Amino acid sequence: MAVAESSALERGLLSRPFRSGTASRRLLPILALALAAAAIFATGYGAVSISPSQVLGIILAHLGLDTGIAYTDQQDAILWAIRLPRVVLGCLVGAALGISGAALQGVFRNPLAEPALVGVAGGGSLGAVAAIVLGFTVLGRWSLPAAAFCGAFIATLSVYAIARTEHRTSIETLILMGIAVNAITSAATGYLTFQADDAELRSIIFWSLGSLGGSTWPVVQIVTPFILPAALLILIWSRALNLMVLGESEARHLGVNTERVRLTLIGLTALMTGAAVAVAGIIGFVGLVVPHLVRLVVGPDHRTLLPASALGGATLLVLADLAARTLVVPAELPLGVVTTMIGGPFFLWLLYRSKRTRIGW
Amino acid sequence: MQSGLPLQTTHLSVAAGDKLLIEDISISARPGEITAIAGPNGAGKSTLLKALAGDLEAASGAILLDGRPLSAYRPRDLARLRAVLPQQTLLTFAFTVEEVVAMGRHPHHGAATGDHASNQAAIEQAMQTTETTPLAQRTYPTLSGGEQSRANLARVLAQETPVLLLDEPTAALDIRHQHLVLDIARELADAGATVVAVLHDLNLAAVYADQLILLDWGRVAASGPPREVLTAERLRSVFACPVAIVSHPVHDCPLVIPLGHGAVAERSRT
Structure with missing residues (x-):
């Protein structure tokens, strides 16, 4: 949002026209600490209460370190078998959504970009719903995640492949293709939902509202190799992403192979968010809102923004899942509903603020 | 800075679909000179500059930087040899001016010229020259059009390349800054750089250009010293x-x- 004609007075009154660039990187350790605190708190909170020191004691005991902190066998069982895998999966999924949103907003130079835009949610839903309704069970309990992952990945790559013509992709085409592919997948999903019986409908609704309820260590083990390496690889491209934000041709003039950056980043984000969607269902607004929130604090430099969005996304999802499983006990709120309830109003505020101050995102 | 890199086109044509935007253009921008490109709207000035920057593929003919076809350079190597100032750069996210200028150092990252001291010196020098030092900590989207234009020029200068391509560098500027920018171009050319600028203002071209290329309907109508062309x-x-x-x-x-x-x-x- 360039402001060509804003008067000096108006510019002087803007809320944050100045920003110190160097201070922002110091926030990363603080965000990491916040995540650790949120994770320990979430692990300890519930019907059976476990204190933070007991949480650490139990985890360290499982890693082979005896700390002498007293805890019961029941606490140990609940923490290790139920709560910890759920919190760890929340961290992974939240980090994947946060860093993917930040990377895609940079790639598309568009503050509204998020994984859903390039087909992850639409494709993932279609895969999952198809598996439920058509009775795809070849892979046992991994059938649904595998179908959702394939749907998400195929949808994203087809958006990219169709948009790429004459060896170049225009961002506008890519966004429009994303909208078209999302429309087609949601029509197909709608048709399958229409065909579903009552039991299948319950599964579809449960999945499409998002949940970390199915978290176990094997689930953590299977998504970690998709999410962790991809997240680390994305960090390598943070400098190039800064230049991409400057503009497609500007980045090229500065020696960036823009097509390769775009393909790599869309591929990596599809991998990560595809895996996230596969194990947790549709979790809205984390990928969209977290990068904006983080940008407000650390600024737009991707060298800080990307890791901070991963940490922020993980923290938000751990806390949202804590709310989802404790607000209406003994029932559980769908996680996607909680994140959207937080994200929606926040996004409205963000839009209002940017309209009012016009200082850019 | 390396100097003495000539930029030439030989019988260059560029097409959009089956329409030729520029046709049979043979020009030579020499080191130590400012080459201005002028002409009416739609004459192909920006197309020619984009082709010189390597953004557009030639339908026929060739573009040679230092005698080698532009396409033979790797993007990173090319970025160390030529910088491009676009007409306008819109930035969605709130980078500070200093961060934007620092982006100009990207091609030097990992090279001998990319150490911290050289980067810092180039950034400071570029901001001083363009009078953007007082704007250093301002965020780019809050700048006026003219300030953004100078911040971008600073980014281009920080790139420290022997060839500079400027697309209407004076368009958004008041008269003092118009001359500031072209004085900078003059100094760079005097130091051996090859400067190519699209200029709408024929009188600025007359004062500053060593060579004026007048385009009309995608072809060269005339080229030479401004006094002969105008x-x-x-x-x-x-x-x-x-x-x-x-x-x-x-x-x-x-x-x-x-x-x-x-x-x-x-x-x-x-």
């Missing part, structure tokens, strides 16, 4: 607007005075 007859036919050419009262160059459509009517009556 004749009343030629400008009237190319711009479809009558002009008077007088001697510049201060500089040793021609001064173009557009007479407007009223003059056409008046003359046809007499």
Whole structure:
């Protein structure tokens, strides 16, 4: 949002026209600490209460370190078998959504970009719903995640492949293709939902509202190799992403192979968010809102923004899942509903603020 | 900075679909000179500059930097040799001016010229030259059009390349800053750089350019020193607007005075 004609007075009154660039990187350790605190708190909170020191004691005991902190066998069982895998999966999924949103907003130079835009949610839903309704069970309990992952990945790559013509992709085409592919997948999903019986409908609704309820260590083990390496690889491209934000041709003039950056980043984000969607269902607004929130604090430099969005996304999802499983006990709120309830109003505020101050995102 | 890199085109044509945007253009921008590209709207000025920058593929002909085809350079190597100032850069996210200028150092990242001291020196020098130092901590989207334009010029200067391509560098600027920018271009050329600039203002071209290339309908209508290119007859036919050419009262160059459509009517009556 360039402001060509804003008067000096108006510019002087803007809320944050100045920003110190160097201070922002110091926030990363603080965000990491916040995540650790949120994770320990979430692990300890519930019907059976476990204190933070007991949480650490139990985890360290499982890693082979005896700390002498007293805890019961029941606490140990609940923490290790139920709560910890759920919190760890929340961290992974939240980090994947946060860093993917930040990377895609940079790639598309568009503050509204998020994984859903390039087909992850639409494709993932279609895969999952198809598996439920058509009775795809070849892979046992991994059938649904595998179908959702394939749907998400195929949808994203087809958006990219169709948009790429004459060896170049225009961002506008890519966004429009994303909208078209999302429309087609949601029509197909709608048709399958229409065909579903009552039991299948319950599964579809449960999945499409998002949940970390199915978290176990094997689930953590299977998504970690998709999410962790991809997240680390994305960090390598943070400098190039800064230049991409400057503009497609500007980045090229500065020696960036823009097509390769775009393909790599869309591929990596599809991998990560595809895996996230596969194990947790549709979790809205984390990928969209977290990068904006983080940008407000650390600024737009991707060298800080990307890791901070991963940490922020993980923290938000751990806390949202804590709310989802404790607000209406003994029932559980769908996680996607909680994140959207937080994200929606926040996004409205963000839009209002940017309209009012016009200082850019 | 390396110097002495000539940039040439030989029988260059660029097409959009089956329409030729520029046709059979053979020009040579020499080191130590400012080469200005002028012409009416739609004559192909920006297309030619984009082709020189390597953004557009040639339908036929070639673009040679230092005798080698542009396509033979790796993007990173090319970025160390030539910098491009676009007409306008819109930035969605709130980078500070200093961060934007620092992006100009990207091609030097990992090279001998990319150590912290050289980067810092180049950034500071570029901001000083363009008078953007006071804007360093301001965020780019809050700047006025003219300030953004100078911040971008600073980014381009920080790139420290022997070839500079400037697309209407004076468009958003007041008269003092117009001359500031072209004085910078002059100094760089005097230091051996090859400068190519699209200029709408024929009088700025007359004062600053060593070579003026006048485009019309995608072809070169005339090229050479401004005093030879800027004749009343030629400008009237190319711009479809009558002009008077007088001697510049201060500089040793021609001064173009557009007479407007009223003059056409008046003359046809007499």
